Amino acid sequence: MPDDIAEVYRNTYPALVRFLYRKVWDAERAADLAQEAFARAVVHKPENTRGWLFVVAANMARDEARRAAREKRHLTLLKNEPDAVHSEPDEAIDADRQRSAVRAALEQLTPRDREALLLWDAGMSYDEIATQTGLARGAIGTTLARARRRLVEAYDAGIEGGQHAARG
Amino acid sequence: MPHVDEGTLHAYLDGELPFAERKTLDVHLAECASCRTMLEEERALLDRASALLGAARPTERPAPPFEQLSVPRPPRRSPWRVRTPVAWAASIALALGIGYYLRQPSTGPVASAPEQHDVALVQQANERDKFAERFTQPAERADENKPAPGTPRSHAAARAPSPVPAPAPSTVAAVAVPIPQAPPLAVARDIAEGVVKTAPVAKTDSVAASALIVDGGIVRQQSAASQSRNAAPAPAPALEYMSTDSLARGAAGVSQATSRQSVELRGRATTTSWPIISRGTARSLLGTDPVGLPGLARQIRRSPAADGTVVVEQRIDSATTIQIFQRQSGTAALDSSAKAEIAPADRLARYLGRLRVEISGPLSTDSLNKLLDQVQPLP
Known part of the structure; x- marks a missing residue:
C-alpha cells in the first residue's frame, strides 16, 4: 500500500529541500527540485515514498550538478577567496561566508560519506540510509563518524587557511 | 567488553544502536572512563557537524500547499498523452x-x-x-x-x-x-x-x-x-x-x-x-x-x-x-x-x-x- 503522499509531503518537504540545497546550493532551485520530486511521486505512487523521493532527488541534483559543474567550481573558487579585511572569530563570520565554507568542506568528503551525512541530516534512519546508499547497516555509524570528522576538519582548515592568508 | 569504536559511539549517540548492543555499551561506559571521554568527544564532534550543516541550510520557507503541487504538475508530466489526438490531426x-x-x-x-x-x-x-x-x-x-x-x-x-x-x-x-x-x-x-x-x-x-x-x-x-x-x-x-x-x-x-x-x-x-x-x-x-x-x-x-x-x-x-x-x-x-x-x-x-x-x-x-x-x- 503506497504511503499517503500528502502526509509524506507535509513531513518530508523541508528535509528534502534541505537535502537538495546542500547539493545544488540554491534555495530556489532546491525548492523547485523538491516539488518536482513530489510531483513525480504523485504520478509514480511508489511503495516507500520517502526513500523513493530521496533517490529521485539525489538523481535530479546530480544531473543538475553535472550541468552546472564548471560554473559551480568557479563559484566555489570565488567564494573561497579570503576576505582581506576579515580576521574576526568564527561567530562573526557572516552567514554567507560560513555557508560557503561548509559547502567547500562538504565537497571534500567522499561522495558516499557526504550522501550518508546529508541523508542522516534529512531525517533518515540508518536502515533507510543503508537502503539508499547500499552500505551495510552496521557500517552506517562508522561512515557517519568519518563524515562528521572530515566535515569539521575540512571546515576548520578552510577557515584557518582563510585567516592565515588574510594575515599573511 | 573491549573499548568501543567511534562508529558504535555515533550509532549510540544517534539512537540507532540496536537495543541489546545499547545495553551492553551502557554497562561498559559506566565502567570505562576513557570510553566515556571518547563518547563526549564524539558527541562534541557530532554536535559541531550538525551545527555546520545547520549553517548551510536554505531559508526555511513553508511548503506550498500539496494541492497546488499535485494538481498542475501531473498534466505537465504527460502533455502528449492528452494532446495526442490533436497532434495527430x-x-x-x-x-x-x-x-x-x-x-x-x-x-x-x-x-x-x-x-x-x-x-x-x-x-x-x-x-x-x-x-x-x-x-x-x-x-x-x-x-x-x-x-x-x-x-x-x-x-x-x-x-x-x-x-x-x-x-x-x-x-x-x-x-x-x-x-x-x-x-x-x-x-x-x-x-x-x-x-x-x-x-x-x-x-x-x-x-x-x-x-x-x-x-x-x-x-x-x-x-x-x-x-x-x-x-x-x-x-x-x-x-x-x-x-x-x-x-x-x-x-x-x-x-x-x-x-x-x-x-x-x-x-x-x-x-x-x-x-x-x-x-x-x-x-x-x-x-x-x-x-x-x-x-x-x-x-x-x-x-x-x-x-x-x-x-x-x-x-x-x-x-x-x-x-x-x-x-x-x-x-x-x-x-x-x-x-x-x-x-x-x-x-x-x-x-x-x-x-x-x-x-x-x-x-x-x-x-x-x-x-x-x-x-x-x-x-
Missing part, C-alpha cells in the same frame, strides 16, 4: 497541406481555362453546404454574360481573383480562420444576397463574380464568427479549417482533381490564410505607406506568394469587411496580364501614388467605388 493536416502545396505548380495552366473553371466552381459549390448551393445559381446566371472563352480578357479575369490560393504550410496553422461547414442560415442568406447584388452589376466573367462572392462570403462568416479580427485565430479552429478543406479535397476525387482543386482553393483560400504583418512590414513590402480607409480598424496581411501584394482588411461594420489589395504598380504580380484593365471585373482598382490598389468586399460596386475613392495612405 495537426500532423495529418500539415501533411495534406504540404502535399497540396507541392503539387500546386502543375495546376496553373489548367486552371486558366474558363470552362473548367465554371464546372469546377459549380462542383465546388455542391461540395459546400447550403450556403454554397444558393450561390451556384447566380453564378451560372452570370455565366451568360461571359465573353467568349479563350480571349485574353477572360483569361486575365480568370486569373485575377484571390491572388494566391495556396497558403504556405508554415503559415496555415498560425493564421487560418475557420470556415464553418454549415454557416448559419442568416449568413447563407447574406451571402446569397451578396451574389444577387454583385453578380449582375459586375456583368462579366462568372469566375470573377464568383470569386468576389466567395471572398465576401468568407469575410462575412469570419466577422460573424469572431467579433475581433485583430485577435489571432485559435489553433483549434485552424485545424477545423484544415480538415474541412482536406475533406472537401478528398471528395473532389482524384481523376479531375487538378483543375478542380485549384479553383476550389481559389475560392476558399482567401486572404484569411495570408500571414498577418505589421504596418512596418507592409511599408517595406510596398516601398511606401499601405493605403486604406482612415479611421477604421485594420488588419494587414501579405500574400504568401511573396509577390509583394499586401491586403488591408477593414471592417465597415460588424458584418462587413472589405479588402484593399495593394502592390507596387511597377512589379509584376499575379494579375499582370490584367494590367491593361484599369478595373478588372472582380475588383475595382485604381492607382494611388506608386501603388495599384484594388478593393473587394460584400458591397455593391457603387459602394466599393466610393470607398476606393476614399482610400489614402494610412498613418
Whole structure:
C-alpha cells in the first residue's frame, strides 16, 4: 500500500529541500527540485515514498550538478577567496561566508560519506540510509563518524587557511 | 567488553544502536572512563557537524500547499498523452497541406481555362453546404454574360481573383480562420444576397463574380464568427479549417482533381490564410505607406506568394469587411496580364501614388467605388 503522499509531503518537504540545497546550493532551485520530486511521486505512487523521493532527488541534483559543474567550481573558487579585511572569530563570520565554507568542506568528503551525512541530516534512519546508499547497516555509524570528522576538519582548515592568508 | 569504536559511539549517540548492543555499551561506559571521554568527544564532534550543516541550510520557507503541487504538475508530466489526438490531426493536416502545396505548380495552366473553371466552381459549390448551393445559381446566371472563352480578357479575369490560393504550410496553422461547414442560415442568406447584388452589376466573367462572392462570403462568416479580427485565430479552429478543406479535397476525387482543386482553393483560400504583418512590414513590402480607409480598424496581411501584394482588411461594420489589395504598380504580380484593365471585373482598382490598389468586399460596386475613392495612405 503506497504511503499517503500528502502526509509524506507535509513531513518530508523541508528535509528534502534541505537535502537538495546542500547539493545544488540554491534555495530556489532546491525548492523547485523538491516539488518536482513530489510531483513525480504523485504520478509514480511508489511503495516507500520517502526513500523513493530521496533517490529521485539525489538523481535530479546530480544531473543538475553535472550541468552546472564548471560554473559551480568557479563559484566555489570565488567564494573561497579570503576576505582581506576579515580576521574576526568564527561567530562573526557572516552567514554567507560560513555557508560557503561548509559547502567547500562538504565537497571534500567522499561522495558516499557526504550522501550518508546529508541523508542522516534529512531525517533518515540508518536502515533507510543503508537502503539508499547500499552500505551495510552496521557500517552506517562508522561512515557517519568519518563524515562528521572530515566535515569539521575540512571546515576548520578552510577557515584557518582563510585567516592565515588574510594575515599573511 | 573491549573499548568501543567511534562508529558504535555515533550509532549510540544517534539512537540507532540496536537495543541489546545499547545495553551492553551502557554497562561498559559506566565502567570505562576513557570510553566515556571518547563518547563526549564524539558527541562534541557530532554536535559541531550538525551545527555546520545547520549553517548551510536554505531559508526555511513553508511548503506550498500539496494541492497546488499535485494538481498542475501531473498534466505537465504527460502533455502528449492528452494532446495526442490533436497532434495527430495537426500532423495529418500539415501533411495534406504540404502535399497540396507541392503539387500546386502543375495546376496553373489548367486552371486558366474558363470552362473548367465554371464546372469546377459549380462542383465546388455542391461540395459546400447550403450556403454554397444558393450561390451556384447566380453564378451560372452570370455565366451568360461571359465573353467568349479563350480571349485574353477572360483569361486575365480568370486569373485575377484571390491572388494566391495556396497558403504556405508554415503559415496555415498560425493564421487560418475557420470556415464553418454549415454557416448559419442568416449568413447563407447574406451571402446569397451578396451574389444577387454583385453578380449582375459586375456583368462579366462568372469566375470573377464568383470569386468576389466567395471572398465576401468568407469575410462575412469570419466577422460573424469572431467579433475581433485583430485577435489571432485559435489553433483549434485552424485545424477545423484544415480538415474541412482536406475533406472537401478528398471528395473532389482524384481523376479531375487538378483543375478542380485549384479553383476550389481559389475560392476558399482567401486572404484569411495570408500571414498577418505589421504596418512596418507592409511599408517595406510596398516601398511606401499601405493605403486604406482612415479611421477604421485594420488588419494587414501579405500574400504568401511573396509577390509583394499586401491586403488591408477593414471592417465597415460588424458584418462587413472589405479588402484593399495593394502592390507596387511597377512589379509584376499575379494579375499582370490584367494590367491593361484599369478595373478588372472582380475588383475595382485604381492607382494611388506608386501603388495599384484594388478593393473587394460584400458591397455593391457603387459602394466599393466610393470607398476606393476614399482610400489614402494610412498613418
